[in-house]
Amino acid sequence: MTNLLTFSADYSLQSLNTFGIAARARQFLRIEQLTQLQAIFADAQLKALPRLVLGGGSNLVLSDQVDALVLQMGLKGRQILDEDEDYVYVQAAAGENWHEFVLWTLEQGLGGMENLSLIPGTVGAAPIQNIGAYGMEIQDVFTGLTAFDFTSGELVDIDKATCAFAYRDSIFKREYKDRMVIVNVRFALPKRWQARLAYVDVAQYLRQHQIDSPTPKDISAAIIEIRQAKLPDPANIGNAGSFFKNPIVPAAQRDSLLAVYPTLVSYRQDSGDYKLAAGWLIDQCGWKGRQLGRAGVYEKQALVLVNHGGATGAEVRALAQAVSADVYARFAVKLEVEPVFF
Structure with missing residues (x-):
């Protein structure tokens, strides 16, 4: 094993997940250069271990013991790559803080990412979730990325079509889940900028x-x-931001609900279906501000689950299941969680 691979055993991940769960990793390594990924690939025993790739730990609910090789992406760098008549092309490494990268683009005089301001996490994690807020998603400005392929040991370029972006979803949650480690991400920012003010x-x-x-x-x-x-600041109270996806239902189901609940919050989609506000559904079930064990629903936003101190991953899961069950019992709408449980 080379000096590139100096692991830490039984490593505390409490400060590396925004929920503040006191999890411990079997083995931990911060990735600061590509050669580290290549060295892991070259070692048959390391390559065979289960892996958890950490960005900002902001979309994650950990078990108390993480029996895996935890790789925290620390790759840094951001730059303007090129431009043409319509766009300026920028790139950021996977370990860059997402919000700081957005602010950097604005300082370069480039619009297009401003609606995604203050989303926690890293650049490398953003395409996995197809992060979105206030009328846009990452796919709206995404052009491609480079990833390390743990099946071949090679760097591969992946285009937008291959990513198969959908609402809070991508190929990195399915076929590429345990195969690809994102190294850098590229974006096209429009020269003829238009404000997105739908919200x-x-x-x-x-x-x-x-x-x-x-x-x-x-x-x-x-x-x-x-x-x-x-939204609560993870520095003050542990949380993973919006915990549930806004469910999408057929128009007929939305109309039936609206007849019973006139204040139902919904948004028509291009498909003709409707996106319902998960926070509204949860609030109607009386969960806002309630606790189950040491985990609870945030008092100002029912879409957010929080750690009131010492909550375990199992407690967060139990709370999410209880909230989902109540919403389904009342509205016959299934909620899907956004964070990954590991």
């Missing part, structure tokens, strides 16, 4: 601040303030 909260903020012609920085500032008001 009422954003438009209302701009009106209140008398901003008639918002810039990308204005929209970023608005979204940062809105998110900070609604």
